[in-house]
Amino acid sequence: MPLFRRRSGGEGEQDRAGRRGFGFGLGRRGAGSAAPAGGGEPRLDQSYGDESARLALRQALAGDWAELRPLLAAADNDQLSFLIGVMSEVPRVEQWTSRALADTPDDTLLLLLSGARHVQWGWEARTGGWAKDVTEERWKLFHKRLDIAEEQLLEVAEREPSWHAPWSFLQRSALGASLGPEVAACRFEAAVRRAPGIVGPYRTRLQQLSAKWGGSHEEMHEFARATMLAAPEGSQLGELVALAHLEHWLALPEGEDGAYLTSPAVVAGLQEAAFRSVLHPDFIPVRGWQRSFNAFAMAFSLADQPKTARLLFDALDNCVTDAPWHYLAGDPVRSFRVHRDRCASYRR
Numbered sequence: 349m350p351l352f353r354r355r356s357g358g359e360g361e362q363d364r365a366g367r368r369g370f371g372f373g374l375g376r377r378g379a380g381s382a383a384p385a386g387g388g389e390p391r392l393d394q395s396y397g398d399e400s401a402r403l404a405l406r407q408a409l410a411g412d413w414a415e416l417r418p419l420l421a422a423a424d425n426d427q428l429s430f431l432i433g434v435m436s437e438v439p440r441v442e443q444w445t446s447r448a449l450a451d452t453p454d455d456t457l458l459l460l461l462s463g464a465r466h467v468q469w470g471w472e473a474r475t476g477g478w479a480k481d482v483t484e485e486r487w488k489l490f491h492k493r494l495d496i497a498e499e500q501l502l503e504v505a506e507r508e509p510s511w512h513a514p515w516s517f518l519q520r521s522a523l524g525a526s527l528g529p530e531v532a533a534c535r536f537e538a539a540v541r542r543a544p545g546i547v548g549p550y551r552t553r554l555q556q557l558s559a560k561w562g563g564s565h566e567e568m569h570e571f572a573r574a575t576m577l578a579a580p581e582g583s584q585l586g587e588l589v590a591l592a593h594l595e596h597w598l599a600l601p602e603g604e605d606g607a608y609l610t611s612p613a614v615v616a617g618l619q620e621a622a623f624r625s626v627l628h629p630d631f632i633p634v635r636g637w638q639r640s641f642n643a644f645a646m647a648f649s650l651a652d653q654p655k656t657a658r659l660l661f662d663a664l665d666n667c668v669t670d671a672p673w674h675y676l677a678g679d680p681v682r683s684f685r686v687h688r689d690r691c692a693s694y695r696r
């Protein structure tokens with residue numbers, strides 16, 4: 349316990365969205381529901397089986413804005429946030445968006461994509477290690493990129509006040525730039541007001557309240573549980589309880605961490621959260637459902653609850669999300685496989 353030593357990190361370690369970031373779940377399996385267990389190897393799919401995301405990723409990699417723009421223009425508010433989150437992970441998007449903006453500075457969709465990419469690009473410069481291990485050069489690059497993101501995303505928010513996406517990315521920017529608790533709270537409220545059921549802003553808020561970002565375990569757990577109880581049964585927001593316990597586990601010394609997650613109180617809390625949210629009959633898979641299932645699967649496996657973990661692994665059908673498996677040492681796919689196989693050996 350745990351299977352694999354954890355990666356070093358703590359203060360400022362990223363919960364990297366979608367593939368590597370705060371809170372941008374990447375899609376659903378078509379329009380579908382949780383799939384039954386099947387054969388094959390675990391896989392990390394940035395599109396999460398979503399055809400529009402696959403297309404957007406191809407176009408973003410090719411720098412084909414002429415083809416990509418109509419896809420974004422036709423998206424509703426939630427899908428736009430989802431697609432922008434997917435593409436913010438694509439290397440070199442910042443290069444072709446900067447060139448395109450020089451020609452069409454009034455294109456708000458282009459400005460949104462550029463701002464989102466600069467947030468992610470900034471975090472890539474900072475890395476996910478301890479603050480003391482980040483070089484001065486990387487700090488400067490981190491803040492330079494976040495400054496560009498702030499300017500661009502605030503402009504988008506002013507032009508399109510109903511859009512959720514700029515506020516979600518501005519949350520992450522505020523966290524990295526240490527803009528303070530008032531700004532963090534305001535941006536969280538702005539994001540939630542525009543998209544009340546989207547889990548991404550809540551994940552970022554949980555990070556802001558965690559001990560490693562200047563909050564406390566108590567504040568973090570209180571937020572997670574209160575959010576879960578305020579949401580309807582079957583809401584994805586119950587995932588926050590699992591994430592809070594994983595954050596607490598991550599902060600503890602080896603030995604104390606396993607004892608914490610296997611304690612009766614924590615196991616009971618995880619069970620309550622899972623069966624109130626992702627394992628509730630009213631749960632409807634939406635974009636990002638795989639990330640919630642991965643979070644609960646990892647938490648239950650580490651808590652030595654293979655029976656419940658197996659329900660989640662079976663539903664995932666080998667679909668791996670980088671978060672929260674990146675909290676364990678080594679490749680997330682390998683970590684997923686080892687924990688899945690361990691739980692698969694459980695006999696009902």
